Amino acid sequence: MATKKIYLLSFFLLLRFGDCWGQTFNHDYSRTWVTKLFMASPDMKGGSDVRLTFEQALDVIKQTDHLSLGVPKIIYLVGWQYNGHDDKYPAFFEVNRHLKRSSDATAEESLQWLIREARKYHTTVSLHINMTDAYDNSPLWDEYVEKDLISKNSDGKLKVIGEYNQHKAYQINYKNEWEKGYTQQRIDRLLALLPELKESATIHIDAWIARPSEGHNETQIVEAAYQKKALQYWKAKGIDVTSEWVMDYMTGDVPLAWHFNSFSQEQYLSIPAHIYTGVGINPDITDSDFGLGFLFGTTCYGEPFWKAPFWGEASTWQQTLTKDFMLKCPQYFFLNRYERLSVEGSGKERTAYYSGDVNVSLSDSTVRQGDRIWRNKNVISIPAVWRDDKGLIVYSADEAGKFKPDIPYSWDKAKRATIYKVTSEGLKEIKKVAIQQFHFVIDVEKDTPYYIIPEA
Numbered sequence: 001m002a003t004k005k006i007y008l009l010s011f012f013l014l015l016r017f018g019d020c021w022g023q024t025f026n027h028d029y030s031r032t033w034v035t036k037l038f039m040a041s042p043d044m045k046g047g048s049d050v051r052l053t054f055e056q057a058l059d060v061i062k063q064t065d066h067l068s069l070g071v072p073k074i075i076y077l078v079g080w081q082y083n084g085h086d087d088k089y090p091a092f093f094e095v096n097r098h099l100k101r102s103s104d105a106t107a108e109e110s111l112q113w114l115i116r117e118a119r120k121y122h123t124t125v126s127l128h129i130n131m132t133d134a135y136d137n138s139p140l141w142d143e144y145v146e147k148d149l150i151s152k153n154s155d156g157k158l159k160v161i162g163e164y165n166q167h168k169a170y171q172i173n174y175k176n177e178w179e180k181g182y183t184q185q186r187i188d189r190l191l192a193l194l195p196e197l198k199e200s201a202t203i204h205i206d207a208w209i210a211r212p213s214e215g216h217n218e219t220q221i222v223e224a225a226y227q228k229k230a231l232q233y234w235k236a237k238g239i240d241v242t243s244e245w246v247m248d249y250m251t252g253d254v255p256l257a258w259h260f261n262s263f264s265q266e267q268y269l270s271i272p273a274h275i276y277t278g279v280g281i282n283p284d285i286t287d288s289d290f291g292l293g294f295l296f297g298t299t300c301y302g303e304p305f306w307k308a309p310f311w312g313e314a315s316t317w318q319q320t321l322t323k324d325f326m327l328k329c330p331q332y333f334f335l336n337r338y339e340r341l342s343v344e345g346s347g348k349e350r351t352a353y354y355s356g357d358v359n360v361s362l363s364d365s366t367v368r369q370g371d372r373i374w375r376n377k378n379v380i381s382i383p384a385v386w387r388d389d390k391g392l393i394v395y396s397a398d399e400a401g402k403f404k405p406d407i408p409y410s411w412d413k414a415k416r417a418t419i420y421k422v423t424s425e426g427l428k429e430i431k432k433v434a435i436q437q438f439h440f441v442i443d444v445e446k447d448t449p450y451y452i453i454p455e456a
Contacts, residue, residue, distance in 0.1 A: 025240045025255045026201035026202060026238070026239075026240050027072075027074060027124070027201065027202055027240060027255075028274055029074075029242070029255045029256040029273075029274070029277050030272070030273035030274040030277050030336040031072060031274075031333060031336060031386065032071075032072045032073065032074055033068065033071050033072065033073045033074070033299050033300065033302075033325075033329055034073075034074045034076075034242065034256055034279055034299065035073070035074070035075055035076075035279065035299070035300065035301065035302035035303060036075065036076045036077075036078050036128055036204070036258075036301075036302065036303045037052065037057055037060065037061075037075050037076070037077055037078065037302075037303065037306055038051050038052070038078045038079060038085070038303055038306065039051060039052050039053075039054075039057065039077050039078060039079040039080055039084070039085075039096065039099055040052075040079040040080075040083065040084035040085065040096055040098060040099060041079055041083075041084035041085045041086075041087075041165070042082075042083040042084050042085075042086075042087050042165045043083070044165070044166060046083075047083060047098070048079075048083040048084050048096055048098040048099075049084065050084075050098050050099065051079075052099075052306075053098075053099045053100070053101070053110075054099050054100065054101060054107075054110040054111055054113065054114040055101050055110070055114075057077070057114055058114055058117050058118065060306055061073075061075065061118050061121050061123050061125075062121055063318060063424035063425075064121075064123075064302075064321070064424075065121035065122055065123060066422070066423065066424050066425060066426045066427075067318060067321065067322050067325065067422060067423070067424055067449075068325055068329070069384055069386075069387060069391075069393070069422060069451060070121075070122045070386075070387065071122065071329065071333070071384075071386050072122050072124075072386060073121075073122055073123040073124065074123075074124045074125075074126065074200075074202055075118070075123055075124070075125050075126075075302075076125075076126055076127060076128040076203075076204040076242075077111075077125065077126070077127055077128060078128040078303070079096065079128075080095060080096055080099065080111060080127055080128075081093075081094060081095060081096055081127075081129075082094055082096060083096060083098070084096060085165075086130070086133070086135075086164040086165050086169075087135075087137075087165060088135060088137055088138045088139065089130045089133045089134060089135055089138060089169075090130075090131070090133070090134045090138060090140050090144060090172055090186065091138045091139050091140045092127075092129050092130075092186070092190055093189050093190065093193055095107035095108045095110075095111050095193075095194075099111075101113065108193065108194065111194065112194065112196050115194075115196040115197075115199075115200060116196065124200050124201075124202065125200060126197060126200040126202050126203055126204065127190075127194075127197065127203060127204070128204045128206055129190070129203060129204070129205060129206065130205065130206045130207060130208075131172065131183075131186070131205050131208060131230065132161075132171060132172055132205075132206075132207050132208055132209055133161070133162075133164075133169040133170070133171075133172070133207065134149075134150055134169070134170045134171075134172050135164075135165075135167045135168070135169060135170070136167060136168070136170075137167055144172070144182075145158070147176070147180055147182070148173070148176055149172060149173055149176050149177045149180065149182060150170050150171065150172060150173060151170075151171040151172065151173040151211065151212075151213035151215070151216065151218075151223075152173075152213055152214065152215025152216060153214055153215055154214035154215060155215070156215050157215075158170050159171040159211070159213065159215075161209075161211070171211050171213070173213050173216060173218070173223070174210065174223045174226035174227050174229075174230065175213075175216070175218055175222060175223060175226045176216070177226075178226045178229050178230060179226075183229075183230050183233065184233055187230075187233055187234060187237065191237060191239075197239065198237070198238055198239070201238055201239055201240060202239060202240040202241075202242065203234065203239050203240070203241055203242070204241075204242045204243070204244075204258070205241055205242070205243050205244070206243075206244050207244055207245075208227070208243045208244065208245075208247075209245070210223040210224040210227050211223060224249055228249075228250070228253065231250070231253055231254070232253075235253075240255060241253075241254055242254060242255065242256040242257070242258070243256075243257050243258070244257065244258045244259060245257055245258070245259055245261075245262075246259070246260055246261070246262045246263055246276075246278065251271060251275065251276050252275060252276075254276070255274075255275065255276060255277065256276070256277050256278060256279070257276075257277075257278045257279075258278070258279050258280075259278065259279070259280065259281070259282040259285075260277070260278025260279070260280065260281055260298070261281050261282050261285045261288040262288075263276075263278065263292070264289075265289065265292060265295075265343055268292060268295075268296050268340060269340050269341075269342065269343065272339075272340070273296075273336045274336075277336075278298065279298065279299050279300075279301060280293070280298045280299065280300070280301050281293045281298060291347075291348065291350060291362050294360065294362055294365065295343065295350060295352040295360050295362055296335065296340065296352065296360075297328070297331050297332030297333075297334075297335045297336065298328050298332055299328055299329050299332050300321070300324045300325045300328050300329055301324075302321065302324075302325075305317050305320045305321035305324065306321070318424045319447060322422075322447075322449060323397055323447055326380065326393065326395040326397075326449050327378060327380070327395075327397060330380060330382045330384060330393050331367055331374075331375060331380070331382060333384075333385050333386055334367070334374065334382055334383065334385050335354065335358070335360070335367075337356075337385055338354035338355045338356045338358050339354060339355040340352070340354055341353045341354055341355060345362075345363075348362055348363055349362070349363050350362045350363075351363075356369060357369055357370045364376075364377075365377045365378075367382070370409075371406075372406040372408075372409070373406055374406070377398060378396065378397040378398045379395070379396045379397075379398055379403070380393060380394070380395050380396075381393070381394045381403070381405030381406060383408045383410070384451070389453050390408060390410045390411060390453065390454055391451050391452060391453045391454075392405065392407065392408055392451070392452045393422075393449065393450070393451055394442060394444060394449070394450040394451075394452060395447075395448070395449045395450070396444050396446055396447075397446065397447055398446070399446060400444055400445050400446045401443075401444060402441055402442070402443055402444070403441070403442050403443075403444050404439045404440070404441055404442075405439070405440070405442065406438065406439065407435060407438050407439065407440070407454075411435070411454045414435055414454035414455055414456075415434065415435055415455070416432055416433065416434055416435060416454070416455045417432070417433055417435060417440060417452050417453060417454045417455060418431075418432050418433075418452065418453050418455070419431055419432070419433060419442055419450055419451075419452050420450065420451045420452070420453070421448065421449070421450055421451075422449035422450065422451050427451060430450075432455075433452075435454070440452070
């Protein structure tokens with residue numbers, strides 16, 4: 001997974017530009033698994049290195065929906081345009097023809113089909129785009145240079161911010177692009193190309209970073225102000241915007257960041273997950289406080305595991321994805337149902353306290369609620385709070401054997417329950433068990449998820 005350098009703005013920008021936290025989003029990102037699916041990249045020969053076609057993507061979505069027990073999902077497609085990821089920005093007006101279904105006349109039809117079909121599997125499909133980079137192979141390049149829409153260094157040269165697919169990436173000047181109407185034109189053209197995006201009602205903007213343009217005498221703060229104008233334009237069109245990195249000044253406007261590294265413990269406690277949350281804490285940024293990921297929960301990146309079928313490991317992605325999902329997502333969705341109250345201790349000795357008599361201990365890797373233990377190191381037995389059948393997830397990444405998990409309070413006077421194995425094809429019934437003294441016994445295989453539903 002490529003990471004791009006980010007220049008973080010100071011927290012005071014939140015006070016200057018931030019909206020109130022009372023506004024709502026189209027999706028509750030604190031109760032949704034948000035991830036990305038890598039489709040294709042340029043092959044450097046004028047073609048596309050395809051990882052997944054749109055038809056293959058739907059099969060992955062089906063299997064993932066079963067493995068995740070139908071959790072609400074948003075999946076952003078990476079490399080859906082031109083010849084793939086990071087190709088021909090600032091343009092994003094052509095769907096990658098190499099991804100189309102043979103039964104469709106155009107790739108646009110195939111992408112629209114995928115967006116519609118994915119909804120059957122608790123999945124909202126949308127796009128991963130970039131509104132920062134400009135490349136010299138873009139059909140918009142000459143116009144963007146002529147209209148002075150690229151930021152500049154103090155010497156007047158165009159500002160280079162990286163190199164991808166053997167092309168230099170240049171920083172778009174947010175102020176000039178907005179004032180000359182090109183930001184609005186780009187957004188309008190994309191929504192006209194794919195009207196289904198209005199129903200998906202979310203978009204992911206990669207590497208969306210405000211940088212100064214010394215050659216235009218513009219500070220980073222000025223560029224950030226125009227970045228917010230673009231965000232408000234998306235919102236006026238009915239689209240939530242999520243981003244790659246945390247931006248303090250977007251709190252209340254951007255509900256989710258792909259990498260949540262810079263969020264402090266104090267911010268976790270003061271800003272609820274339904275206002276600002278993240279997918280994961282990027283392990284490449286080694287000075288991050290990774291303990292926060294356990295204390296407050298993270299979801300699963302997903303994208304790295306779905307790449308496996310294209311490395312000759314088609315039979316293993318389900319298992320590796322399932323392990324990462326089970327050890328992260330159920331805890332995340334469970335904790336997000338409760339109010340964050342406080343954290344006591346420091347370093348690895350911290351404990352987070354929530355409403356509902358819930359606490360999370362970093363020192364012994366446990367999640368407790370009253371007299372129930374929902375997690376003990378890498379063994380979970382935790383309610384699937386996104387479902388309406390009162391079911392309990394049981395999963396062990398540590399060892400196999402007979403387990404006697406605590407049962408959810410919602411099971412009341414249930415005397416029996418049905419044990420299912422969670423598979424990529426759906427739930428497979430194993431057997432029925434008796435419940436005695438608020439417990440039941442289950443034979444657990446390592447790295448195998450189970451779902452237990454009480455009898456009414």
